[in-house]
Amino acid sequence: MSQPAKNRLSQQLLIGFGISLITVGLTTLGFNHLLIKSQLRYKQEQRAQTITQGVAFSTEGLIELGNTSIIKRIVQNYATMPSVVEVAIVSPDGQTLARSGAQAKNRPYADIYPQWAQILQQAAQTGIDRSFRTQIDGRPVLVEILPFSSTLFAKENRRGLAIAILDVKELQQQAWQTFSTSTITLVVGMSAILMLMTMMIQRLVLHPLQRLNKAVTNSPSIDYFVMPSGLPNNEIKFLAQTIQAAATRVEAYQQLEQEIAQRKQVEAALLESEAQLRQQAQDLEKAMQDLQQAQTRIVQAEKMSSLGQLVAGVAHEINNPVSFIHGNLSHIEDYTQNLLQLIDIYRQKYSDNPETNHKVAEIDLEFIQEDLPKLIGSMKTGTERIRGIVQSLRNFSRLDEAKLKIVDVHEGIESTLLILQSRLNAKPGFAGIEIIKDYSQLPKVECYPGQLNQVFMNILANAIDALEASTSHQLAAKTNPQISIVTQVLADKAVSIHIHDNGYGMDETVKAKLFDPFFTTKPVGKGTGLGLSISYQIIVGNHGGKxxxxxxxxxxTEFVIEIPIYQGNR
Known part of the structure; x- marks a missing residue:
């Protein structure tokens, strides 16, 4: 186990140091390359200028003395310098005084290089040195032309030319040779440094770590450690001391872990017990809420059952005599018609009887004959109205419909409005409530009719209470009290009933508690706070609606009731 770790560590150290060393070396070479490349052109031009200036300075006096042999020797000496192709001295009239490598009599320099004739003439006339790059016999060269004056030339403005031609390629080769030599030197130095660092890492780092690793591996237990001898006094020894100190603390840590584990077990038991208690409290709270809701439903059911029984009893007691009266009115109408016809026959036969005529005039027989059929018709209309009210009361109570029935929702709304009609009428200080109906063509709905009518009664009664309370807010002075009822068929096989009043409305705080049991905004003794809670349970819980x-x-305020058309879709 120790040897692979050693190899990995040595490889990592050497690779890291090698990468750093190579990075430094390559950076140095890069800078050196850029430096040589940027200064090469400058050094070439500087070298050419140095040669032309030296030639001009060395030959100026000799030209005055006319010693051309020495001038030629000087030119030849400069021509022997590395990378120099040619050195020449040209007189003001263009004759070649001296030219390196020329054995015969020199001819005009412009004839030797006719392509430079114009450049040579401009330099002699202006006295400005010229430097340009060109090619001679296919190799690149740098040409430096330096104008100079001499008393030998007789005229002050006459100038001779010192010309130096340098081989650019040879200069570049010399520069890159220098760069290659420095590169090889750098690589050799880096290799030597890398080898030295390898030996130092092996001796100062890896071998002590190997001994430390062996001591740790040979320890019989985690809480026992013997420090190896001969460790260097550096971080490795500090690491060994740390391991030894850690080993002495392991036993204490193990005891502490045992205590922590025991405490965790106790805490877990406490948390579990607390969770059980919390769950029991939640279950108890839910049971209390269910009990309250059940009590509420029972109380309301008892109230509605009593009200239904009362309404049904009253409707039955009224229906019997009304049915008797309504059934006999048709016979009374026939009898009356027969009697009136008999009176007409009697009057025609005894028209000259003074007593009869006196009685006819006294009772205004003609008015009776005209008004009696109307009176009987009014009585029939009244009995039919009473029978309609009785039927509405029986529809509202629905005591015989505790199971699901298919009914007309509009019929239940109309029955509820009929029962509440007395509260809708105008009273002193109250203008009365206008009912606006917008009924759609609804299919019959499968529901619990008695429960649904109870919801209509609660919501409509609350709307009436809200409009009556709005009078105290002087809202009725701004708009007439109205309740609008809109029914619609929804796309998801359901119907909706919208009951909207133009009362004062309510804020978000009241809306948030609207369906809570026993919550009410009505005065003490007037509201129990159960109506909307029970209505919510009937619509959502019993009918699967909203x-x-x-x-x-x-x-x-607008209340929206949505119930499925068929309860089988729940």
């Missing part, structure tokens, strides 16, 4: 409220202060 009941929600839209309301804003001073914008009225």
């Amino acid at each position: 009941l929600y409220c839209n309301s804003f202060p001073e914008q009225g």
Whole structure:
């Protein structure tokens, strides 16, 4: 186990150091390359200028003395310098005084290089040195032309030319040779440094670590460690001391871990017990809520059952005599017609009887004959109205319909409105409530009719209470009290009933608690706070529908009831 770790560590150290060393070396070479490349052109031009200046300075006096042999020797000496192709001295009239490598009599320099004739003439006339690059016999060269004056030339403005031609390629080769030599030197130095670092890492780092690793591996237990001898006094020895100190603390840590584990077990038991208690409290709270809701439903059911029985009893007691009266009115109408016909026959036969005529005039027989059929018709209309009210009361109570029935929702709404009619009428200080109906063509709905009518009664009664309360807010002075009822068929096989009043409305705080049991905004003794809670249970719980409220202060309140057409879709 120790040897692979050693190899990995040595490889990592050497690779890291090698990468750093190579990076430094390559960076140095890069800078050296850029430096040589940037200074090569400058050094070439500087070398050419140095040669032309030296030639001009060395030959100026000799030209005055006319010693051309020495001038030629000087030119030849400069021509022997590395990378120099040619050195020449040209007189002001263009004759070649001296030219390196020329054995015969020199001819005009412009004839030797006719392509430079114009450049040579401009340099002699202006006295400005010229430097340019060109090719001679296919090799690149640098040409430096330096104008100079001499008393030998007789005229002050006459100038001779010192010319130096350097081989550019040879200069570049010399520069790159220098660069290659420095590169080889750098590589050799880096290799030597890398080998030295390898030996130092092996001796100062890897071998002590190997001994330390062996001591740790040979330890019989985690809490026992013997420090190896001969460790260098550096971080490795500090690491060994740390391991030894850690080993002495392991036993204490193990005891501490045992204590922590025991405490965790106790805490887990406490948390489990607390969770059980919390769950029991939640179950108890839910049971209390269910009990309260059950009590509420029982109380309301008892109230509605009693009300239904009362309504049904009253409807039955009224229906019997009304049916008797309504059934006999048709016979009374026939009898009356027969009697009136008999009176007409009697009057025609005894028209000259003074007593009869006196009685006819006294009772205004003609008025009776005209008004009696109307009176009987009014009585029939009244009995039919009473029978309609009785039927509405029986429809509302629905005591015989505790199971699901298919009914007309509009019929239940109309029965509820009929029962609440007395509260809708105008009273002193109250203008009365206008009912606006917008009924759609609804299919019959499968529901619990008595429960659904109970919801209509609760919501409509609350709307009436809200409109009556709005009078105290002087809202009725701004708009007439109205309740609008809109029914619609929904796309998801359901119907909706929207009941909206233009009362004062309610804020978000009241809306949030609207369906909570025993919550009410009515005065003490007037509201129990159970109506909407029970209505919500009937619509959502018993019918699988929805009941929600839209309301804003001073914008009225709208309750929306949505129930499925068939309870089998739940």
